Amino acid sequence: MEQYEPETLSAAQLAAVRRSVTEGRMAMSRRSLLRATGGGALALGGLGALTGCGIPPAGRTAGTGSADDHSDEEKLLTFSNWTEYIDVSDDNKRRPSLDAFKRRTGITVKYTEDINDNVEFFGKIKPQLAGGQDTGRDLICVTDWLAGRMIRLGWMQKLDQTNLPHAYANLAEGFRTPDWDPVRAHSYAWTGIPAVIAYNEKATGGRKVTSVSQLLEDSRLKGRVGMLTEMRDTVGLTLLDMGKKPEDFTADDYDAAVARLQKGVDRKQIRRFTGNDYIDDLNKGDLAACVAWAGDLVQLQADNPAVKFALPDAGFMMSSDNLLIPNKARHKRNAERFIDYAYEPKTAAKIAAYINYVCPVDGVREELAKIDKKLAANPLIIPDDEFTEKAHTFRLLSGKEETDFEEKFAKLIGA
The missing domain is CATH 3.40.190.10 (Periplasmic binding protein-like II)
Structure with a gap:
């Protein structure tokens, strides 16, 4: 089995990070460009956290293990997500799906849009994860390559599938077996990104x-x-x-x-x-x-x-963005209840209608049509058979490949 390399970034990888932060998919909020509201590029201050060699190899991490679950006595869920990545009311004052979740379960969601770039966010939570400490987050949403990296390091908790009946049943076929989490033991997809x-x-x-x-x-x-x-x-x-x-x-x-x-x-x-x-x-x-x-x-x-x-x-x-529960999270079952709630077609339709990325939830088309028939018929949101058959993913890279491939790509694009 491949031994995980310490997180020392080459010059080419740092260039790739800068491209991602300033130019990539997450450089601005998903809808800010289209709304012409500005939204500046992110600072690079978080990169320093990634250049050290303090990450232990896979299988030998201090971060393994779950904390005591306080879900019963603390009706709380702390959720870190990307900007503009869940439905918002027309007046921008409410998040309807989160409000409905609280009404049903009594669980208050402390929702923070503090993920602007995968590498930057990893830099924020790495010290706690590596040290076996609570990150202060019960649920996070990161892109597939980073999700796979943190699972491989032993820093994400295994999910209790008995708490996830809707998620297990409704996860679309194309999202079921990613090579970085083959049986979705640790993660469920939030969106697909074609x-x-x-x-x-x-x-x-x-x-x-x-x-x-x-x-x-x-x-x-x-x-x-x-x-x-x-x-x-x-x-x-x-x-x-x-x-x-x-x-x-x-x-x-x-x-x-x-x-x-x-x-x-x-x-x-x-x-x-x-x-x-x-x-x-x-x-x-x-x-x-x-x-x-x-x-x-x-x-x-x-x-x-x-x-x-x-x-x-x-x-x-x-590619995909994915929901995971970090080690030592205080409210694991609350997080699992929210994941399952997000996989109910009615909830998934509300989210998909707002963010307009591929919905990973089977059975959502009818509910989405009640909101917007055009969106429900759009294969970029609800994939048809042709879409599913043509979708491909980029394989996992070793640390050596990552460095080599990024150096060559940086030279190509003049970075």
Whole structure:
């Protein structure tokens, strides 16, 4: 079994972190760009916590084990989440799903939007987790690669599935067996995050753009193509277009994908690598086509019918954000009750209607249609069979691969 490497980041990995913080999917709140409310990039002060060597190897951590559960006597749940990642009332004063949970259970949710970037958040909670201490959080929501890392370190609690009947029954098939938590012993998905191809039909002269090959080789798109600064999405889509599976690829496959992208840079086919700052350029047509995140497209399409998306025949990339309970959390059963509540279709529909990412809950379509029929029919929120069949995930990387691959990708994008 692979021994987990200490969390010492190479120069390339630090560059990748900075890209994620300032340009990536989580650089601003999920809806702030689309609402044109500003919202500045995050500071990098949290990075220092990740550059030390104080994390013990997997299986030898002081953080293993649960605390006494105080759920019975303390009707409280402390939940850390991303900005704009749960439903909010029209006046922005209430969170209807949390209010309904309290009315039903008597449990007050102390809800904090204190996750702005996976690495930054990991830096906040790492000292407590490594020291076997309570992080002050009963429930957290992080992206799959970080979830897998913390599970491997022994820092997340196993869930009691008897407290999760709705979650167990309603978890959609495509989310059931991630390689980093194969039987969902420690986690349940909050949302799915597809990376697909988007294009502005006016900018392409009415032509569809449906493949990475078109992005990289169609001369009519030259200088108007965008690719993402997120390595797993950009390289993953390129691997798929080359007939390789991102779940099972070699270092040589990776190098070939990067070399193909480099040709697109050298020929000036690719205009730039972006985070979600592609939104304005795609909307205006300055980018004719790009790799994009589905949650952005749902909002863009509502305002600009010229914006279209395509699921490449070769497949597309899917990641997920996930709910986990840290070791030493004081209210484990309360957290499990909330996870289960979030997997009831009526609750899931409210959340999906607000955040517009892929809903991991089976049986939600009918409830979502009561809120918005268009959203219920959108495969970027409720996947159809074609969507599910084409979804792929990027495999787990070793510490050595992580360093090597990030260095090569940073060179590609000029970071």
